[in-house]
Amino acid sequence: MPVSSNKSDRRDFLKTSAAAGAATSVPYFFSTPRTLAQETKSKNDRITLGVIGAGGMANGNMKAAKDWVDVVAIADVDSKRLAKSNKTMSGGKADVYEDYREVLSRDDIDVIHIGTPDHWHTKPLIEAMYAGKDVYCEKPLTLTIDEGKLIRKVQEETGSVVQVGTQQRSTFNLFVKALALVADGRVGKIQQVQAAIGGAPKSPAIPVADVPSELNWDRWLGPAPAVDYRHLSTGNKNGRGNTNCHYEFRWWYEYSGGKLTDWGAHHVDICNWALKLNGQTAGPVSLGGRAEHPVEFKDGFPVDKDRYNTATNFNFSVKYPGGTEMIIRNDTDNGVLITGDKGRIFVNRRKLVGKPVEELANNPLPEDAISKVYRGMPMESNERKQHWANFLHCHRNKQTPISDVHTHMEMLNVCHLAGISARLGRDLKWNNDSEQIVGDEEANSFLARPYREGYEIEMRETVKS
Numbered sequence: 001m002p003v004s005s006n007k008s009d010r011r012d013f014l015k016t017s018a019a020a021g022a023a024t025s026v027p028y029f030f031s032t033p034r035t036l037a038q039e040t041k042s043k044n045d046r047i048t049l050g051v052i053g054a055g056g057m058a059n060g061n062m063k064a065a066k067d068w069v070d071v072v073a074i075a076d077v078d079s080k081r082l083a084k085s086n087k088t089m090s091g092g093k094a095d096v097y098e099d100y101r102e103v104l105s106r107d108d109i110d111v112i113h114i115g116t117p118d119h120w121h122t123k124p125l126i127e128a129m130y131a132g133k134d135v136y137c138e139k140p141l142t143l144t145i146d147e148g149k150l151i152r153k154v155q156e157e158t159g160s161v162v163q164v165g166t167q168q169r170s171t172f173n174l175f176v177k178a179l180a181l182v183a184d185g186r187v188g189k190i191q192q193v194q195a196a197i198g199g200a201p202k203s204p205a206i207p208v209a210d211v212p213s214e215l216n217w218d219r220w221l222g223p224a225p226a227v228d229y230r231h232l233s234t235g236n237k238n239g240r241g242n243t244n245c246h247y248e249f250r251w252w253y254e255y256s257g258g259k260l261t262d263w264g265a266h267h268v269d270i271c272n273w274a275l276k277l278n279g280q281t282a283g284p285v286s287l288g289g290r291a292e293h294p295v296e297f298k299d300g301f302p303v304d305k306d307r308y309n310t311a312t313n314f315n316f317s318v319k320y321p322g323g324t325e326m327i328i329r330n331d332t333d334n335g336v337l338i339t340g341d342k343g344r345i346f347v348n349r350r351k352l353v354g355k356p357v358e359e360l361a362n363n364p365l366p367e368d369a370i371s372k373v374y375r376g377m378p379m380e381s382n383e384r385k386q387h388w389a390n391f392l393h394c395h396r397n398k399q400t401p402i403s404d405v406h407t408h409m410e411m412l413n414v415c416h417l418a419g420i421s422a423r424l425g426r427d428l429k430w431n432n433d434s435e436q437i438v439g440d441e442e443a444n445s446f447l448a449r450p451y452r453e454g455y456e457i458e459m460r461e462t463v464k465s
């Protein structure tokens with residue numbers, strides 16, 4: 001990899017950081033452990049990447065990683081997307097497959113990226129770990145709380161390095177800086193954290209449509225129930241229309257948790273990290289609130305099957321031991337609000353504001369504050385590119401990446417609980433040790449999901465000697 005280009009990236013970022021940080025005098029690069037640029041000096045050091053699911057996010061991820069990886073194999077169940085992605089991301093040089101298992105079976109592939117829809121994360125991730133691969137998998141890793149238990153078990157047994165695609169964890173000038181303020185006690189003892197994540201859209205009835213000739217719909221559905229493909233042209237400039245397939249899968253509980261997991265995976269994650277840095281080590285004890293869906297629900301399932309069904313409006317209060325509260329809502333500015341007994345800060349993908357931020361001008365954070373939150377790992381870029389650099393650095397050095405499966409599951413449990421509460425329309429009590437909902441058999445039946453025959457997750461007895 002051309003070291004010089006990376007150096008200039010780093011210089012540009014330092015320049016941007018310096019400008020952004022001038023008002024607050026917070027240095028982003030305190031420590032200088034070896035960076036990926038230093039580790040990837042020659043062509044032979046480049047890392048081979050196999051990609052599963054070549055949609056919008058996976059293409060963005062391949063771009064973010066291009067300085068360090070060669071894309072040698074891509075799998076997708078849509079042959080048009082496969083061909084396009086291969087052309088743009090590997091100059092047509094990658095091998096292409098419809099069945100992702102062919103990517104996993106190759107010994108010449110160092111790391112795997114999973115960019116499939118949410119209902120297709122857990123199974124290939126577990127199979128990739130069993131195949132001895134390190135994996136960068138898009139968020140949210142699971143559709144259910146029990147899938148999280150399976151992933152944690154296999155990760156512990158195989159020792160695979162798994163980075164979750166929550167790139168806010170590598171955004172130094174905003175989220176990591178906010179967390180450094182928390183860790184340094186600038187907001188005091190946290191009383192409340194709030195994740196404002198927007199609501200899902202509604203759709204009209206979406207008619208059953210012919211499956212496009214390039215798409216293997218049965219394999220796109222995979223573990224999800226067998227249903228008809230649906231599509232309605234809307235004339236939107238994105239050209240997607242309303243569908244139960246590409247991109248729009250996130251508005252169907254069959255394939256996603258709606259906004260509660262789509263954006264919850266980002267902002268609830270930052271809230272959870274803030275609580276932990278502030279000494280709140282125990283998980284939640286209850287979750288209550290209200291949610292509205294665009295269709296009627298019966299026994300936790302949508303009655304209408306022909307339109308988007310995830311929550312459009314919601315407001316949940318999650319209670320922690322000691323009285324700390326997390327709010328998850330859709331109806332105010334997207335971002336994270338952290339309130340402590342000494343002050344409050346608000347952070348989103350555009351800004352970090354609040355009195356503790358203003359006070360940095362006269363009272364800067366210690367030099368290593370941001371680096372400490374980032375566990376002293378190399379910080380050479382920002383946001384998505386840095387998130388990849390962190391994964392590849394951890395792959396090289398067998399370290400735990402900044403968005404590991406364990407912290408991801410802690411916070412995703414909260415998102416999934418909110419989803420269960422929304423679907424059933426009632427409050428829930430949670431036993432964080434047993435990871436069970438207390439005294440509610442019906443709610444506990446939502447901890448897992450059935451898999452369509454042929455798409456079950458096969459667990460091995462144990463793989464450690």
Ligand SMILES: NC(=O)c1ccc[n+]([C@@H]2O[C@H](COP(=O)([O-])OP(=O)(O)OC[C@H]3O[C@@H](n4cnc5c(N)ncnc54)[C@H](O)[C@@H]3O)[C@@H](O)[C@H]2O)c1
Nearest residue numbers: 053054055056057075076077078115116118138220246247
């Ligand atoms: N980190 C972020 O900020 C961020 C942003 C957007 C999306 N995402 C995540 O990325 C994932 C993909 O989202 P998207 O918007 O790119 O979706 P998308 O629908 O554009 O892409 C998904 C691709 O996966 C393919 N696919 C489906 N089943 C497959 C299978 N069995 N094998 C191989 N390929 C298969 C689809 O054909 C499609 O091309 C989601 O989990 C989403 O939550 C993350």
